[in-house]
Amino acid sequence: MKSKKYRDRFGEYLLEGFKSIELALTEQSTIDGIYLEKTQFDRGRLSFLDQIDFPEDNIFIVEDELLQPLYETESPQGVLAVAKKPSTDFDFLWDDSLKQILFLDRVQDPGNLGTIIRTAEAAGYDLVVCGMGCADLFNPKTIRSTMGSVVTMKVACEAKGDDVLPFLKGNGFYVISAALNNSVDYRSMERKQPHVLILGNEGSGIREEILEQSDKNVKIPMHGKVESLNVSIAAGILLYHFGEIS
Incomplete structure (x- = not known):
């Protein structure tokens, strides 16, 4: 195991x-x-x-x-x-009541993945979608980092962004991507429902073909000489800004 x-x-x-x-x-x-x-x-x-x-x-x-x-x-x-293992198939987990979805593009560190899933549940998100290239949801390090959210949070795995994101946009979802280029300060953007928030790989960010699906790119302003934040930290900031806890 x-x-x-x-x-x-x-x-x-x-x-x-x-x-x-x-x-x-x-x-x-x-x-x-x-x-x-x-x-x-x-x-x-x-x-x-x-x-x-x-x-x-x-x-x-x-x-x-x-x-x-x-x-x-x-x-x-x-x-x-x-x-x-529970079902992690997107089609199985999808239903019309979902309003807040997090899509992860190649988040490869198991600890980051588990922490993000736990944070998404805490911020009121309905579903986490792990695109192709993400760490294994059932890796022991991922499981440990979720602190139990692996059994209480809906998580779809090995999803193809080229299929999932157009489907969600067709169902009225607004797509927000965390990216440095062509982006606005996340604080200037109001919450939109339903929405998909996309976070990318720890080193290279979101793939261009995924970014092409985005309706708006947002960034987190940083001071000093810091160039980037750990993806799980960035996730916490953005999930709580755009999420709506009922």
Whole structure:
């Protein structure tokens, strides 16, 4: 499950930590198995399952050292779960009620991707669309950075911008791109609904063929000798400016 090859083959991924596992069960995600360190079992750390109908046969108590190589966090809680991947197909996730969508073009760092997904959920966005070339949503580092949003946020993966963006524009979405050229200060632009906000690759930004779909380009003004912001920081600023939390 730490390898994309096997995540894809089995359609499963690893969840780490009590909060993420509890969220997954609450959101009706399919958990195939929970693996708990014996030390944590002895401390009664499975109490959160008392209110959830989870089969005991799918709970495995193992020696602590067997799980140690699998953790991504520096201070692990001593529990892992194997979960079924949800559908990440854009056509499956689309519905007419969506009003605020974030499109990511080749965001390749798993930590950035996870942080952006978490921020998008917090800012009230309905869907994150990961274009071709983005980091794997189910990479353990991405999962860790989402802090549970991987099971509560709609995320479409490996979407083709040439297909998705024209479709959204045809459904009345206003397309806003974060870009340095031919752009305006993001603060000068009013919120528009429905809209798509596009963020690009950490080094090269948004591809030209994606930018051609944009109705307006916006930039974040910077002082001093700073040339750019980390994409997850830029995402936070723009998501909260253009998003509408109901």
